[in-house]
Amino acid sequence: MAAIELSGVVKHFGPIAAVNGLDLEVPEGICLGLLGPNGAGKSTTMRLLTGQAIADAGELRVLGHGLPSDSKAARLEMGVVPQLDNLDVDVTVEDNLAVYARLYRVEDVGAAVDRCLDLARLRDRRRDAVDELSGGMRRRLLLARGLVHEPRLVLLDEPTVGLDPQIRTEIWTLIGELKSRGTTILISTHYIEEAERLADEVAVMTHGKVISRGRPADLIAEHAGRQTAEVYAPPQRLAELRASVEAEGLKVRPAGPAIAIVGSERAAAGVVPEDAVVRAATLEDVFVLLTGEEAE
Amino acid sequence: MSAGAKRMRRLEPAAIAGVMSREVANFRTYWKGTTFSSVLEPIVYLLAFGLGLGATLVDEVEGVPYIQFVGTGMVATAVIFSSALPAMFGTFVKHRFQNTYEAILAAPVDVEELVTAEMLWIALRSGIYGCVPLIVTFAFGLDPAWGMLLVPFFCFVTALGFAGFGVTMAATVDKIDQFNYVTALCITPLFLVAGTFFPISGLPKGVQLVAQINPLHQLVELVRGGAFGFEWVDTARFAFLVAIALLTWRIAIARMRARLID
Numbered sequence: 005m006a007a008i009e010l011s012g013v014v015k016h017f018g019p020i021a022a023v024n025g026l027d028l029e030v031p032e033g034i035c036l037g038l039l040g041p042n043g044a045g046k047s048t049t050m051r052l053l054t055g056q057a058i059a060d061a062g063e064l065r066v067l068g069h070g071l072p073s074d075s076k077a078a079r080l081e082m083g084v085v086p087q088l089d090n091l092d093v094d095v096t097v098e099d100n101l102a103v104y105a106r107l108y109r110v111e112d113v114g115a116a117v118d119r120c121l122d123l124a125r126l127r128d129r130r131r132d133a134v135d136e137l138s139g140g141m142r143r144r145l146l147l148a149r150g151l152v153h154e155p156r157l158v159l160l161d162e163p164t165v166g167l168d169p170q171i172r173t174e175i176w177t178l179i180g181e182l183k184s185r186g187t188t189i190l191i192s193t194h195y196i197e198e199a200e201r202l203a204d205e206v207a208v209m210t211h212g213k214v215i216s217r218g219r220p221a222d223l224i225a226e227h228a229g230r231q232t233a234e235v236y237a238p239p240q241r242l243a244e245l246r247a248s249v250e251a252e253g254l255k256v257r258p259a260g261p262a263i264a265i266v267g268s269e270r271a272a273a274g275v276v277p278e279d280a281v282v283r284a285a286t287l288e289d290v291f292v293l294l295t296g297e298e299a300e
Numbered sequence: 301m302s303a304g305a306k307r308m309r310r311l312e313p314a315a316i317a318g319v320m321s322r323e324v325a326n327f328r329t330y331w332k333g334t335t336f337s338s339v340l341e342p343i344v345y346l347l348a349f350g351l352g353l354g355a356t357l358v359d360e361v362e363g364v365p366y367i368q369f370v371g372t373g374m375v376a377t378a379v380i381f382s383s384a385l386p387a388m389f390g391t392f393v394k395h396r397f398q399n400t401y402e403a404i405l406a407a408p409v410d411v412e413e414l415v416t417a418e419m420l421w422i423a424l425r426s427g428i429y430g431c432v433p434l435i436v437t438f439a440f441g442l443d444p445a446w447g448m449l450l451v452p453f454f455c456f457v458t459a460l461g462f463a464g465f466g467v468t469m470a471a472t473v474d475k476i477d478q479f480n481y482v483t484a485l486c487i488t489p490l491f492l493v494a495g496t497f498f499p500i501s502g503l504p505k506g507v508q509l510v511a512q513i514n515p516l517h518q519l520v521e522l523v524r525g526g527a528f529g530f531e532w533v534d535t536a537r538f539a540f541l542v543a544i545a546l547l548t549w550r551i552a553i554a555r556m557r558a559r560l561i562d
Contacts, residue, residue: 017562048562054406057562076308076408084406090399092322094329103325107318107407133329 005068007032007157007188008053013062015048015212022048024212026062032156035179035189037203039196039287041295045212046192047087050161053190054084067157080108083155085147087162093135097126097145100134101152108153116152123178124148140171147178158182160191164198176201196288206287210295220287227293228255228285229267235280236262249275257292266293308408311416315409319417322404327425334429338382342374342433346440349497361499364528371437373496375455375523376516379430383422383459384487387466388479391418391556395470401560411557415467419549422463423456430455434523447526454526457541458519464548471555495520515544 008030015023023045030036038046051057053066055075064071069078091100101120105113121127124144126137134142143163150158160179164172179202183189193199199206200220207217216223235245242263246256252275255266266289268276276282327334350367361369394400404414431452438444469482493500493507494516500508511517518537525534 015562051562055410056402056405056560074308076410079406080308080408084403086399086402086406088399088402090403092326092398092400095325099325103318103322104403104407106321107315107404107409109314109318109408 005032006030006065007067008190009063009065010049010052011063013049013052013064014060015045015052015057016060021212023052023059026209026213028207028214030188030190032188033186034204035183035191035202037199037206038190038192038209039194039199039203039206039291040192040209041194044194044209044295046194046209047161048212049209050084050159050190050192053159054079054082080153081156083150083153083158085150085158085160085163087165089142089146091134091142091146091149094133096131096133097121097137098130100145101149104149105152110153116154120148120152123151123181139167140174143167143171143175144178147175151182155187157188157190160189162192162194164193164195172198196286196291200287208291208294216290216294223290224285224287227266228289229269230285231267231269231282232285232289233265233268233271233276233280233282234259234262235265235277237277245277255293257289259292264289264292310410311413315413316417316420318407319404319409319414320421322400323418323421338378338429338432339436342371342378342436345374345377346371346433346436350440353497364524365441367440368437368442368527369524370497371433371440371442372524372527373494373520374433374437375430375451376458376494376519377491377496378433379426379455379459379519380462380487380491380516382429383426383462384466385483386425387418387422387463388469388482389476390422391467391470392473392476392479395559396476405560411560412553415464415553415556416549418467419460419463419552422466423459426459426463427452427456430459434527442527445527445529447530449526451523451526454519454522454538454541457538457545458515460545461515461541461548464545464552467552468548468555471552471559490514490516493517515541 006029008028010026010028013023013026014021026045026049038049040046048057052059052064055072058072066078067081071078098117098121101117102113105116110116121130124147126141126145129137129141134145137145147163164175167175176198179189183202191202203220205218206220206223207214209215216227218226235242237245246263249256249265252272254271257264257266265271265276265280266285268282346367350370353366358366360366401414405411434448434451469479473479493503493511493514495511500511500517503511518540522534522537525531
């Protein structure tokens with residue numbers, strides 16, 4: 005049984021189709037990265053999975069429970085780590101955890117709180133109010149709160165958005181520990197590095213649907229080949245070069261002040277300038293080619 | 301540790317208790333300030349109206365010393381200000397600014413349970429704080445009576461209605477400053493025509509009719525019944541308050557569902 009099964013899911017907000025014929029299956033025990041630009045429909049998908057949005061069409065099953073009719077039972081076995089910090093800031097660390105242990109019907113609240121304090125490495129801060137914690141501690145606590153009932157499935161909605169690199173690395177370490185325990189994870193992100201590091205498989209989403217899916221290495225091989233050549237030059241020269249390279253049938257994408265010639269190993273001699281910086285193709289190349297958006 | 305594939309029902313006590321436990325955890329951080337103002341406010345009102353007006357203009361109202369008339373009426377004031385306002389502002393802030401409801405609804409809690417828990421918590425608190433003016437009035441000569449034991453219950457039921465009203469307003473307005481309209485157009489008139497400071501029998505007939513559908517007026521009469529003796533009509537007053545509580549409960553759930561679920 006797949007942990008998540010979405011078939012032909014559609015969700016409109018007025019005239020805008022936030023999710024537009026989404027098919028997605030997440031097998032148990034894997035970490036699937038939902039990668040897409042802002043507005044791709046990732047957060048709406050997360051809200052559909054937690055019953056906070058009702059699909060206009062399509063079928064949704066989470067851990068065998070049909071949504072939205074059986075959403076509450078699905079949520080009992082599912083943990084959610086939101087994009088925004090919504091901890092109770094005046095309340096102590098342990099009370100924040102205890103409240104959610106009760107909401108998730110955990111029988112031994114004290115043991116669950118202790119386990120989460122260890123997970124978040126906050127045992128010595130348990131009686132401190134949340135607003136006394138650093139940003140990294142709060143993020144760890146937010147993650148631990150979503151795991152207070154030891155869920156079979158965890159939804160991570162942009163878990164490191166807006167965080168500095170050090171805190172992001174801390175969160176990745178915690179998610180890595182969760183993966184190693186075999187928990188099924190669906191992580192939405194628009195950070196390429198996050199998806200590359202954490203996800204067993206990546207589903208690239210844009211305009212409300214998944215347009216490509218596979219292991220990061222397979223996606224790179226399929227869409228970007230082996231090498232990418234980046235050329236830095238004045239805009240006029242880049243425009244001319246882009247036109248000539250595309251005429252050769254190669255894919256070109258913008259890369260900040262440069263252009264990136266994707267799959268440059270297939271280029272005929274003399275097509276790629278000698279001053280190009282050649283590197284291995286990345287998931288970022290795939291992302292930009294597929295979505296037309298600059299990666300973060 | 302998870303409860304596993306438990307069958308989930310509507311209005312589960314565990315979900316309601318869980319949401320209320322969050323409120324209790326937060327209340328522990330601010331109870332001193334709330335309790336201080338809840339005790340001080342009726343004392344100030346009693347001194348200002350009871351001693352001020354009572355000493356200079358009014359000795360008695362309906363055979364009751366004026367300070368005791370105001371003291372028993374102040375119960376309703378305490379109830380509306382400790383229920384409608386926290387329900388309005390608290391709900392709005394938790395939804396719009398703190399994203400609290402997004403986190404709670406990601407857990408196995410539905411909107412019906414969330415609203416029920418919020419209303420019950422506010423009503424419980426209000427049921428207790430509503431009694432403070434009565435207790436303070438003991439110091440101004442009010443004699444205890446057995447009927448007063450029902451006052452917390454009357455306050456609780458009335459506060460449920462106002463909590464439902466407040467949640468409904470929070471789920472209806474788009475901006476927090478729109479509560480000014482609610483306060484000016486609803487809360488203040490209800491407060492003034494409740495019969496707290498003067499009997500409504502002195503008001504024009506039309507206003508008296510409006511006062512009869514004012515839950516605060518019915519609460520004022522019930523509290524005075526508890527203090528000075530019940531009448532049969534008090535049964536109808538209580539039934540009216542129960543009906544208002546049930547009505548606002550269902551409306552609050554419907555409005556919050558529309559606001560929280562896309």
